[in-house]
Amino acid sequence: MNAPDSCHCITCGDDGVPMRVLRVDADRLLALCEDEAGERSSVEVALVTPVAAGDTLLVHAGTALTTLSGDAA
Amino acid sequence: MRFVDEFRDAALGQALASEIRAAVEPGRHVKLMEVCGGHTHSIYKYGIDDLLPANVELVHGPGCPVCVIPMGRVDDAIAMAHEDGVIFTCFGDMMRVPGSHGTLQEAKAAGADVRMVYSPLDALRIAKREPEHEVVFFAIGFETTAPSTALTLKRARAEGVTNFSCFCNHVTIVPPLRALLDSPDLRLDGFIGPGHVSTVVGARPLEFIPADYGKPVVVSGFEPVDILQSVLMILTQLRDGRCEVENQYGRVVPYEGNLRALEVLAEVFALRPHFEWRGLGFISQSGLRLSDDYAEFDAELRHEVPAVRVADPKACQCGEVLKGVIKPWECKVFGTACTPERPIGTCMVSSEGACAAYYNYGRFARERELV
Numbered sequence: 001m002n003a004p005d006s007c008h009c010i011t012c013g014d015d016g017v018p019m020r021v022l023r024v025d026a027d028r029l030l031a032l033c034e035d036e037a038g039e040r041s042s043v044e045v046a047l048v049t050p051v052a053a054g055d056t057l058l059v060h061a062g063t064a065l066t067t068l069s070g071d072a073a
Numbered sequence: 074m075r076f077v078d079e080f081r082d083a084a085l086g087q088a089l090a091s092e093i094r095a096a097v098e099p100g101r102h103v104k105l106m107e108v109c110g111g112h113t114h115s116i117y118k119y120g121i122d123d124l125l126p127a128n129v130e131l132v133h134g135p136g137c138p139v140c141v142i143p144m145g146r147v148d149d150a151i152a153m154a155h156e157d158g159v160i161f162t163c164f165g166d167m168m169r170v171p172g173s174h175g176t177l178q179e180a181k182a183a184g185a186d187v188r189m190v191y192s193p194l195d196a197l198r199i200a201k202r203e204p205e206h207e208v209v210f211f212a213i214g215f216e217t218t219a220p221s222t223a224l225t226l227k228r229a230r231a232e233g234v235t236n237f238s239c240f241c242n243h244v245t246i247v248p249p250l251r252a253l254l255d256s257p258d259l260r261l262d263g264f265i266g267p268g269h270v271s272t273v274v275g276a277r278p279l280e281f282i283p284a285d286y287g288k289p290v291v292v293s294g295f296e297p298v299d300i301l302q303s304v305l306m307i308l309t310q311l312r313d314g315r316c317e318v319e320n321q322y323g324r325v326v327p328y329e330g331n332l333r334a335l336e337v338l339a340e341v342f343a344l345r346p347h348f349e350w351r352g353l354g355f356i357s358q359s360g361l362r363l364s365d366d367y368a369e370f371d372a373e374l375r376h377e378v379p380a381v382r383v384a385d386p387k388a389c390q391c392g393e394v395l396k397g398v399i400k401p402w403e404c405k406v407f408g409t410a411c412t413p414e415r416p417i418g419t420c421m422v423s424s425e426g427a428c429a430a431y432y433n434y435g436r437f438a439r440e441r442e443l444v
Contacts, residue, residue: 016111016217016268016269016272016295041191041192042194044194044221044224044225044228046224046333046337047220047224047331047333047334047337048331058269058272058325060217060218060220060221060269061164061191061192061193061214061217061218061221061222062191062192062193062194062195062221063192063194063220063221063224065217065220065269065272065273065331065334066272066325066326066327066331068324068325069324
């Protein structure tokens with residue numbers, strides 16, 4: 001779930017991980033996302049909709065808290 | 074990842090370090106607290122401490138969600154994990170946090186069904202897959218992880234999952250900061266504000282720090298250049314006699330926070346009258362419980378828990394470390410009886426914990442050269 005060079009905590013979940021959206025399931029408010037290391041997981045996107053494939057999200061404990069602009073990602 | 078390299082650029086870091094040296098008033102000792110454990114981790118990982126002049130001291134705050142969980146709550150978790158038919162789920166670090174009679178990892182070795190998850194959604198998936206079991210999720214963390222728990226509970230309700238509950242230990246960042254500011258032990262000159270908590274709550278809730286206590290706050294990102302720039306912004310405020318909340322991390326943190334997240338938190342959680350923090354004691358209105366509307370998912374109502382308050386081990390000085398009164402290496406058991414492999418105190422467990430960060434990156438130099 002975490003990028004190998006991430007500077008944050010690996011396992012407590014309180015760790016912001018930038019992830020790129022690959023596919024969106026708009027009905028279930030979930031998105032398949034991939035982190036810097038290529039690890040994939042499904043992410044809650046209810047707080048940041050609308051999202052589209054290619055967007056970068058800041059994900060904490062499986063939930064996207066914000067959409068990162070191109071400059072931040 | 075684009076633009077990460079720029080925020081780790083050594084030349085830019087050195088340039089900021091010399092601006093910091095120029096900005097600090099000679100002869101004044103400045104103590105700044107980084108509130109968030111993520112900042113603590115970055116500071117040690119990148120050796121940011123070593124770039125600062127000796128009279129700028131970084132003090133590590135209470136912002137690691139693992140470190141602030143008191144032993145009694147771990148005992149409650151272990152009691153639930155040992156119940157027949159219960160699958161107890163938690164983030165990895167929580168497996169190693171010592172209660173008064175061992176850890177969740179040891180409970181698992183003794184036969185309890187304890188499973189590590191990366192998110193509450195993973196725990197809900199287990200509940201759907203194994204409907205014959207009661208699945209309990211050990212929810213910890215500040216306003217960064219609380220939305221995830223809240224959304225998972227809403228999802229559990231929407232999908233009619235009834236064998237899922239949450240042992241809620243979510244905490245909020247503002248009350249412990251106020252407690253620290255009221256503490257006579259500690260004299261701070263400014264705060265490096267939490268980056269990702271502010272993504273949710275915004276920077277506005279931190280305005281009481283300049284307004285009521287006259288200290289500057291700069292909400293900061295987590296890369297080395299972010300942290301150095303934030304230190305410089307605080308020193309500049311001090312030099313100019315200003316005192317306000319500034320947002321260094323504007324590329325991620327909107328000043329107003331995430332309003333949808335705040336709505337979800339208000340729907341699913343309610344404030345507890347008080348909550349115990351490891352080393353800091355009871356702090357009013359600092360912890361969250363499930364709201365009455367979500368009581369059916371409250372593990373504390375569905376399971377027997379001892380709910381006994383347990384004093385921290387005498388040798389452990391996590392409390393002083395969490396308040397920034399002592400440095401990790403000043404603790405009597407640091408690196409000897411207490412190591413990341415066999416932690417006595419919580420600060421040695423999580424990689425965001427100040428002690429584990431010191432230990433892992435070998436940063437226990439007692440003094441820095443005067444610049």
